[in-house]
Amino acid sequence: MALTENRKENGTETAAVPPRGGAVRRITRPDPAARSRGGQRFLLVGLVLASAYSLFPVYWLLVAATKDRVGLYQSNGLWFSDFHLWENLHQVFTYEGGIFLRWTANSFLYAGVGSLGGTLIALATGYGLARFEFPGRGVVFAAVVGSFLIPIALLTLPLYLLFSAIGLVDTPWAMLIPCLINPFSVYLAKVYTEATVPFELLEAARIDGAGELRIFFSIVLRMMTTGGATVFLLAFVNTWNAFFLPLTMLRGEENWTLNLGLYNWTGKRLESGIDVTSLVLTGALLSIIPMAIMMVAMRRYWRSGVTLGALK
Amino acid sequence: MIRSQRWKGAAFTVPFQLGFVFLYLLPIGYAVYQSLFLEKQSGLGLGGATTEFVGLENYGKGLSDSAFMTSILRVVLFACVQIPFMLLISLVLALFLDAVTSKVAGRFRILLLVPYMIPGVVAAIVWINLYSPDVGPLTPIGDLFGFDWNFFAPSMVWPAIGNLLTWHGIGYNMVIIYAALQGVPRELFEAARLDGASELRIALSIKVPFVRGALVLTALLSIIQMLQIFNEPALFRNVTPQTVSDSFTPIMIIYNQAFNAANYHYAAALSVLLALILGVASFLFYRLTSRAAD
Numbered sequence: 001m002a003l004t005e006n007r008k009e010n011g012t013e014t015a016a017v018p019p020r021g022g023a024v025r026r027i028t029r030p031d032p033a034a035r036s037r038g039g040q041r042f043l044l045v046g047l048v049l050a051s052a053y054s055l056f057p058v059y060w061l062l063v064a065a066t067k068d069r070v071g072l073y074q075s076n077g078l079w080f081s082d083f084h085l086w087e088n089l090h091q092v093f094t095y096e097g098g099i100f101l102r103w104t105a106n107s108f109l110y111a112g113v114g115s116l117g118g119t120l121i122a123l124a125t126g127y128g129l130a131r132f133e134f135p136g137r138g139v140v141f142a143a144v145v146g147s148f149l150i151p152i153a154l155l156t157l158p159l160y161l162l163f164s165a166i167g168l169v170d171t172p173w174a175m176l177i178p179c180l181i182n183p184f185s186v187y188l189a190k191v192y193t194e195a196t197v198p199f200e201l202l203e204a205a206r207i208d209g210a211g212e213l214r215i216f217f218s219i220v221l222r223m224m225t226t227g228g229a230t231v232f233l234l235a236f237v238n239t240w241n242a243f244f245l246p247l248t249m250l251r252g253e254e255n256w257t258l259n260l261g262l263y264n265w266t267g268k269r270l271e272s273g274i275d276v277t278s279l280v281l282t283g284a285l286l287s288i289i290p291m292a293i294m295m296v297a298m299r300r301y302w303r304s305g306v307t308l309g310a311l312k
Numbered sequence: 313m314i315r316s317q318r319w320k321g322a323a324f325t326v327p328f329q330l331g332f333v334f335l336y337l338l339p340i341g342y343a344v345y346q347s348l349f350l351e352k353q354s355g356l357g358l359g360g361a362t363t364e365f366v367g368l369e370n371y372g373k374g375l376s377d378s379a380f381m382t383s384i385l386r387v388v389l390f391a392c393v394q395i396p397f398m399l400l401i402s403l404v405l406a407l408f409l410d411a412v413t414s415k416v417a418g419r420f421r422i423l424l425l426v427p428y429m430i431p432g433v434v435a436a437i438v439w440i441n442l443y444s445p446d447v448g449p450l451t452p453i454g455d456l457f458g459f460d461w462n463f464f465a466p467s468m469v470w471p472a473i474g475n476l477l478t479w480h481g482i483g484y485n486m487v488i489i490y491a492a493l494q495g496v497p498r499e500l501f502e503a504a505r506l507d508g509a510s511e512l513r514i515a516l517s518i519k520v521p522f523v524r525g526a527l528v529l530t531a532l533l534s535i536i537q538m539l540q541i542f543n544e545p546a547l548f549r550n551v552t553p554q555t556v557s558d559s560f561t562p563i564m565i566i567y568n569q570a571f572n573a574a575n576y577h578y579a580a581a582l583s584v585l586l587a588l589i590l591g592v593a594s595f596l597f598y599r600l601t602s603r604a605a606d
Contacts (some may be wrong), residue, residue, distance in 0.1 A: 039511060043408045044416070050405055051423040054483065057438045058426060060449065064441070072447050125328035132321020140325055147336055151540050151590055153566045154583040158339035158346065161576060181331035212320040241431040243543045244563070248571075259433040266437060267550040277447060284434045295429045 058288075064278075065285045072278055088282040095279060100286075102254060103261040107240055108290075109172060110257060114179025115235035121180055122235075123228055126189025127220055131197060141190070144183040156248050163249065174249035175257075179239055185231045192227030193220070233298050240291060258287045347371070347581035363577075370581035379559040380582060384539075384589065387561055391538040394474040399530055401478065402485035403523070407515050409486070410493045421490070425483040432480065436547040439476040444551070464552040473544050485530045492526035493519055528601045532594060539590050542567070562586050 064072060068084040075081035092100050128134075129141055159178065163169045168177070197220055205215045221228070246257045256264070265280045350366040374380055405424060409417040427435065442448040443463035454461045463472040496519055504514050542563040549556040549564075558572075559565045566586070570579035 040412065043412050046408050047405070047412070047416075047420045047424075050401075050408075050482070051420060053479065054424050054427050057435075057442060057479070058430070060442060061438050064447070076449075121327050121331065124324045128321050128324030132318060132324070134318040134322040136322070140329060143332060143336075147332075149536065149587075149591055149594055150336070150340070151563070151583060151587050153540070153563050154343055154587045155336065155339050157566065157570050157576070157579055157583055158343040159335065160570075161346070162339060162342060178335055181328060181335045183332075186328060206317075212317070212323075216324065241433070243433050243546075244567075248567075259431060262437060263433055263547060263550070266440070266547060277441070280437060281441060284437045287434055288430055291429050291431065 061281060061285050061288075065282045067278065069278060072281075085282075088278055089286075092279055092282045092286065096253075099253060100258075100261065100283060103256050103258045104286075106172070106255060107258045107287075110175040110179065110242075110246075111236045111239040114176045114239050115232050117176070117180045118182045118185055118235050119228055119232040122182060122185035122189045122231055123193075123221065123224055124216065125186045126191075127193050127197070127216060127224075129186070130190045130193035131199065131202060144186050144190075147183040152244050156245055160248050169249055170251045170255060172255060175239075175242075175246060175255075178245060179235065182235055182238075185235055188231050188234070189224075189227065192224055192230075196223050196227060229298060233294060236294065237291065258283070262287065343580040344584055346577050347584055349577050351575070351577060370578050371585065373578065374582050374585050377582075380562065380565055380585075383559055383562045383565055384586075387538055387541060388593075390470055390474065391535055394477055395531060395534045395538065397474070398478045398481050398534070399485060399527060402482050402530070403489055403520070403527065405482065405486045406489040406493055406523075407519060409490055410519065411511065411515070421487070424486060427480050428483040430480070432543045433547065435480050436476060436544045439472070439479070440547060440551055443472055464548075464555050466555050469548060469552070469555050473548065476544060477538075477541075481534065485534075488530055489523050489526045492523040496522045524601075528598075531601075532597060535593060535597060536590060539586070539593065 063080055065088060066083050066085040067075065067081055068087065071081040071084065125140075129137060129144075160169060163174050168174050201219065202215060205219055210219075240257075241259065242257070243259050243263070246260045247263070250256055250260060253261075253264075262280060262283050265276055265283065268276050347370050348365060348367060349363050350370065351361045351363050353361050409421060412420075430438075442450050445451045445462065450463070451461070462468060500518050501514055504518060509517070540563055541561050545556050545560045545564060549558065549560070558568050562582070563586075566579050566582045569575045569582060
């Protein structure tokens, strides 16, 4: 449904149309100003209230990250008191020998490299499924869709046993290898191929004597930039947010992700002498920042990706 | 299509197929295999353990395990309350966005999507601190209005988690429903208006039926997620272990059986059971909702 946006691959459209899903279709809408003003006001009030609900926790986190221990426990939670953000940041980055930076680097490694590999495999598979007829194609696609229903525990626990048998547990590979195979990415890649790579073009390239690999790498991948970016982004966010897999696979602190580290810190708050609460909150704020940057920078892609994946 | 091309096409999917076998089929098969065995201590446990084939014994034990069954019932009951509530709000917000100018809609949509950008673990950390009687603002606000609420009390912990999930999920579901709303032919509205239908009537009689597919899909995804809920209760358990037990949700039980009790065989059987329940629940939900359409 949101395909109208993705078909225009050359990028010029981006500048002309604001990054808003379905903006094209909006032209045919009746002028809402013609409707009752009271009705519009009612809608606005509803939207403002909902936005306040959405933003309030983030606002509070931002305020809390600027407070020291005393401020956190004694000042008004809704407003700033003394400004201690820099001390808090210093504390987060130096606590336990700067382990927080290590966790950040790990999260970037797992999410970045894992998603890149997973996206490449998914694009190749999606292309193969969408543009070739071969025996077993239906089985592969059924496996892709069917695997959406498999609970994470059913995969992760035996995978842990298998990985520990071959010595991969507690190494970065235990996070990277599972990222390479992502059925949802394959599904998206197939949908994108169907929308953006015409049969005729492939035929033309074949008549010109191009090999299949060359067609894939120099024509198909280039046409799928938008689709590929969406697949990568969603996979990145998924891995960045992952919790059960790292909790199962990673034992030593030095391989943990940000999520796992923050989870561990929340468990510590009761026993430790140092103020772990403000560590947790400042760390939580920091761990949102890369997500926010990614999302804003690529919102055109991920929004169409989210809706596309859901509606096809 | 020429024969050789077929195989070249199949070759593009080979890396995925190999990975799928290694990361999906093999583990599932291994879990099923493991679930048929049981580790038994010989004598006083000094002679080491032996692994014995026990057939379906672990499954029988799982089905009569009251903690496991209670945890499933707990998440199912919770899903029956939280998911309709969350989807109703998402639907209303999507309808609101659809009824304002596209400029206004674009702005609010971004604001409403902010929670979706926040990792689940971080979202739970933030809300746990908001709920916290020591640092969170909600307890003093409650005092102000005369509520003496304690979000970590047994009766409040599900509403507290429910609010967290609703907050986290509204934006995503709203975007999907809103995208479906964009597909409603606008001429229908004109025709209805000419016939004297109010905006509310148009929303209820044209728009909502039109986005039924999106609602079914978002509900199905939410059900699948809910039956596997783990992160949020695990974080709540960190701060209030007396309220959130280690057998609060099915995945928590499976995790504990595997890693704290070191009972992989039983954990494997429970995860197979959970997969079957998930499959049946999804199938039933799909059948029920598609029959209602006819």
